[in-house]
Amino acid sequence: MSTPPVGTTAVAATSRGRFDAHEVRSRFPLLTARRERPLVYLDSAATSQKPESVLAAMDDYYRRYNANIHRGIYAIAEEATAAYEDARARLARFIGAPSREVIFTRNSTEAINLVAYAWGRWALKQGDAVVLTVMEHHSNLVPWHILAAERGIELRFIPVTDSGELQMEALPGLLADGRVRLVGVVHISNVLGTVNPVGEIARQAHAAGALALVDASQSVPHMPVDVKALGCDFLALTSHKMLGPTGIGALWARRELLEAMPPFLGGGEMIREVKLQGSKWNELPWKFEAGTMAIAEAVGLRAAVVFNEELGMERIFEHDRELARYALERMIEVPGVRILGPPAEKRGGVVAFELGEIHPHDVATVLDHHGIAVRAGHHCAMPLHDRLGVPASARASFHCYSVPGDVDALVEGLHHARKVFG
Ligand SMILES: Cc1ncc(COP(=O)(O)O)c(C=O)c1O
Structure with missing residues (x-):
């Protein structure tokens, strides 16, 4: 039995014709809620806001067919199972993958840890090497640090x-000795x-006998991503940045790898048979989904995928980039602003910056007094900040509901911050 698609036609009206960010915004209750001063939300790279259709889908699950999945033989359990598996099918189609190859995790951090623990501990031995980039989020660094210390991996x-792009000419040298088993790279830097050339990196990795892992936490929410077109072997994503709920993400991996890898976590659901002295694993994808999974969140993620599809990923990307271009143009009007990263045509909807000598936390605090939410700090990318010679930065980031007026408010807020700090 399949669940009625609550809220699944939320943006049908905008699926053709011009992208109207104001209209899209009206579908996000948090952004339209009445408050003392309007909220200018510029922290979508940390987490996105959620449309009404996502909230409604989760509410509907809890009110109407809350039950555990894959177990019950009664109607609402079957309905919950169908909804959960349909979420997987829709997410898989969204990234151009077969359903069986999509494993639900808590987030992209857990997806990358799954690769490091299950594949890494099975496939890597002392003396092997893993290539990463200096612009990785900590979630694609620390799991490898742990493995490197444990296994003697380089x-x-x-x-x-200096302009915030990968030095691609260094890659052949890094791969040259044939010891590299995996190249892990962030698709869009947070x-x-x-926007990194992950297809070309995967091609070079394969030519050197290595696998390619893509951290797509910031790309799947903002641009069309097709795992086959990218040619990678593993891809990690996280729901809460793509208009879905927190608590769920996914790992996509090629079937042969998932078949060969041992499980990550053990327990209920991921087994076919258990004896006192041993157990046999379930088939894919459930082999990697131990215990009760995030069912309501899968239902919410399904609604988010539908919302994104109906809006159109090309148009979301174009919209985000257009706003980033406008932000770059306007922000340099403010004396002392230094933008980190490449020119507009090479980036997605993220703009990190410094404002003279003013600490990014102070900048963010002044902006908050104007109702403007930006992120300040190292954004879980300390090595990148070290490389750029800045201890921290402030960051404005956009999504489909962001509008040029948000950028105008930011620029005004930055002028004010300069006045406040003299
Ligand atoms: C590029 C990148 N990778 C990984 C992550 C981790 O995402 P999560 O905390 O949902 O696991 C983030 C989150 O900010 C990110 O921006």
């Missing part, structure tokens, strides 16, 4: 240029907004 890094 970590190598693709450097970053600090610089740089």
